[in-house]
Amino acid sequence: MSSLSPDDVDARIAAVALMAQERAIDAVLVTPGPDLRYLIGYDAVPLERLTCLVIRSDGQAHLVVPALESLAAAASPGSHLPRSAWGETDDPFLLTADIVGSCSRIAVNNQMWAEKSLRLAAVMPGVEQVLAGPLIDELRMRKSAVEVLALTRAGAAIDRVHQRVPEFLREGRTEREVGADIADAILAEGHVTVDFVIVASGPNAASPHHEVSDRVMMSGDAVVVDIGGSMPDGYRSDCTRTYHLGEPTEEFRQRYAVLQAAQAKAVEIVSPGITCEQVDAAARDILAAEGMGDLFIHRTGHGIGMETHEEPYIVAGNSRTLEPGMAFSVEPGFYAEGLHGARIEDIVVVTESGARALNTTTHDLVVIR
């Protein structure tokens, strides 16, 4: 399902062609993945057979597809583009090189498989390959009004799942059992795929990317629940809340209060003109001031759209300036190995004057008694 119109496709292709021209790139080549879906609404799975969109700097676009996939490509919003279907014994790399024509530099999508990029290099000797990310990300990281609406819907869907988490989280259940209930709820609340389910309880919560395990949860556990999925239009959700089974210790309560203040402060300063690293520092400084700097072991956030992780990254060293339409997570945490952990994550969208959070369930520690 794609909400793209043929006009949207043409506008996105024209923008890529223009950026290519400015950078002396003769053609941009895009194989299946989020870039292809973003540009022409074609949600093809990356496979061994070559599917490749060619956008030349003169604005001409052409889709190379295996004959087997031709009907599927024809059903996408980019169906008006010229298309060449290749048969099972043809060489699609030569065909693609022919469509690109004479050139000295091409850009390839960041997720193009090496088996494609190296074969393209072999049939285009002497042609320099660069990444297309710096071009395509310029478009993808600035969400249109339609895309902001899509992310808002995704955020509301995952919020509905978090509202149900207290039903699932019970002493004596395993992380895996709770994770299975959450996965079902992610689908029931409107997503078409479950992208990740983290249920990290007790000491497991000290590992930011722990998924689920057979650990039986018990009273006294903090439980980090970080979950997300994809909506039918391809836009993603991602939201973390921390729950607690039974009464937390005084130390945990104090640390959680600092975390909550740090997360709120980072969201509060988001505004056009602020840099990514300033947002990271806003959260990090508050944690550090309370002696928790060493417990916050990852960046503050990542962009989100048709991928869960995309530009802009909210990390020290990223001096990129925020602009309206940028969407990303703000998710500081603290991680004390062997003991406990916590994280609070919202997706926010930069507005003309500040930011709007797309996740709105309570940020307070949810104590389950």
Next chain:
Amino acid sequence: MSSLSPDDVDARIAAVALMAQERAIDAVLVTPGPDLRYLIGYDAVPLERLTCLVIRSDGQAHLVVPALESLAAAASPGSHLPRSAWGETDDPFLLTADIVGSCSRIAVNNQMWAEKSLRLAAVMPGVEQVLAGPLIDELRMRKSAVEVLALTRAGAAIDRVHQRVPEFLREGRTEREVGADIADAILAEGHVTVDFVIVASGPNAASPHHEVSDRVMMSGDAVVVDIGGSMPDGYRSDCTRTYHLGEPTEEFRQRYAVLQAAQAKAVEIVSPGITCEQVDAAARDILAAEGMGDLFIHRTGHGIGMETHEEPYIVAGNSRTLEPGMAFSVEPGFYAEGLHGARIEDIVVVTESGARALNTTTHDLVVIR
């Protein structure tokens, strides 16, 4: 979940190192994907942060991981390998180049993203990159006894789903509704993911890669059901059967009988010493002899293991000789645009003296009255 032992990991790494040496490749670099899972049992998701296994031709192996993923990597069967964790503001490409050391040629896994391979190229100027597929596939395409058992279990699981398909297929239901029931059954019968569900009815069956649609099925439809999933150990299933709602026409019956003979013949000739293209020709010749050559528009099959499509490909032009342990699909079909289509697919494993089919439900047309 991985059934690999640390000894298996060491043996696979040693085999890759030896092949690298023979080909004057100084190091093999493997990022997340099926190759990494095969070699060291580490099932990491490909993401923006670099995870990379380095296997040097001298047999030394080293895993580069983001600090965030270090605990997950430590829980894998390759946990005994030296490991370097990098922090959020480190440069993992420089770190990797340092581990590779002085070299003139490296191999990269076929599915390495261009954003990784081009950044590796940037920090290793003048170093030639080639594909690692030709090395790693030599191992992956010859299944061990443990792997054959894993594929046998996957085959049995998808057979149980096909046995339930006649319950789901009813006049008046849409392809999408039936597909949802099948997806539930794929999980219920032991898979952990649903990899694909094709329910192609009536004229939709003429498109080999049609998935599902809102078409309401009716009496007189042939329905191609091509389904597969992944088991907890990562091994895949893939099986196609053709069903018919109500009585088929005489033309369809005759064509189906030819297809059934073609599929059986191709399975029958599978044996060590036979080439991939001979298997393809065995099916194709029978269809062609009955005037159906133009209706069989794809290759006869593909290897299967930790990916649904992998070496060896059963296609014209592939002169590779079959060996015991190779596993692949045999799936001829016929496709009459606007009218109907059919396909029969089994996974077979080459034995010492012939082949064993891992899918054993009836190959007859299943007529649902």
